[in-house]
Structures are given as C-alpha cells and as structure tokens.
Amino acid sequence: MLWAGHTLTDDDGLPLVPISFDPAGSTLAPVVNYRNEISHQWARRHVLRQFREGQVSRDAICDADFLLVTAGNYHGEPADYPCPVCGGDNLRIVLWVYGEQIGKASGSARNEEEIGKLVDNGRECTVHTVEVCPDCKWNHLLKAETASAR
Numbered sequence: 557m558l559w560a561g562h563t564l565t566d567d568d569g570l571p572l573v574p575i576s577f578d579p580a581g582s583t584l585a586p587v588v589n590y591r592n593e594i595s596h597q598w599a600r601r602h603v604l605r606q607f608r609e610g611q612v613s614r615d616a617i618c619d620a621d622f623l624l625v626t627a628g629n630y631h632g633e634p635a636d637y638p639c640p641v642c643g644g645d646n647l648r649i650v651l652w653v654y655g656e657q658i659g660k661a662s663g664s665a666r667n668e669e670e671i672g673k674l675v676d677n678g679r680e681c682t683v684h685t686v687e688v689c690p691d692c693k694w695n696h697l698l699k700a701e702t703a704s705a706r
C-alpha cells in the first residue's frame with residue numbers, strides 16, 4: 557500500500573502525470589497579453605445568414621487562396637466546431653500578425669508561442685484570428701486584437 561501511495565506523487569508532492577501539455581504556457585515562452593479586441597462575429601453571422609437565404613453564392617464567400625489554406629494547415633489549430641458552410645470537420649483557426657514593430661514578420665501566420673517571442677522586449681503587434689476551411693475554402697476574420705508581452 558505504501559508503494560502504491562508513492563506512485564501517485566513525486567517527492568515535491570506534485571502529480572507525476574501532467575494535467576495537460578500546453579506549449580504556449582511553458583516557462584520559456586513569454587505570456588502574451590491581448591487587449592483592444594474587436595469582434596467580427598456579427599459580420600460573420602451576417603454573411604452566413606445571407607448565404608443560407610440564397611442572397612450570396614458559395615463561390616462569393618468561399619474564396620480562401622492557396623496561401624491562407626496552406627497557413628491553416630501548417631500553422632493553424634483545429635477548430636472545435638464544424639465549418640459553418642460545408643459542415644466539414646477540417647476547419648482551422650489561424651493567427652495572422654501585423655505591425656511595424658515586428659518587421660518582416662508582419663503579414664505572416666504564427667502560433668501562440670511565436671507571437672510571444674515577437675512581442676517580447678516591449679513590442680506590440682495586431683493579431684487577426686481567422687477561420688479557414690481547406691475543404692470548401694470558407695474563411696472569415698473572427699477578431700482582431702493587440703498583442704503585447706505581459
């Protein structure tokens with residue numbers, strides 16, 4: 557029984573099995589602070605409503621180009637909801653960064669950890685959260701925020 561009890565914790569009393577692995581939350585990556593959020597959910601809902609009512613064509617709203625789809629596949633995270641247009645399960649969430657202070661990185665897709673490094677040393681950038689479906693090419697801006705180091 558004693559042995560079984562000791563397998564549950566290490567000498568510091570911490571659980572041996574991590575509850576979750578979060579790369580963005582590691583001690584090496586700076587924590588990103590987001591502010592000035594501008595939601596684009598209303599515009600998104602408006603476009604989708606127009607689509608469902610037949611006022612706009614699928615071609616008109618499913619216009620993701622090669623770069624956006626590729627960024628979604630390689631830099632994006634899977635969305636936890638299906639594509640609102642085709643219902644597929646491959647919807648991706650991509651973060652795009654913009655701003656003079658981050659130089660050549662402006663206009664590129666980045667993950668959370670990379671954004672943390674970009675805004676280290678007091679720099680700021682604008683982060684656009686975009687959803688993109690590789691299957692039907694639906695894409696829409698979800699929100700824009702200012703990112704800085706905490």
Ligand SMILES: [Zn+2]
Nearest residue numbers: 639642689692
């Ligand atoms: Zn889709």
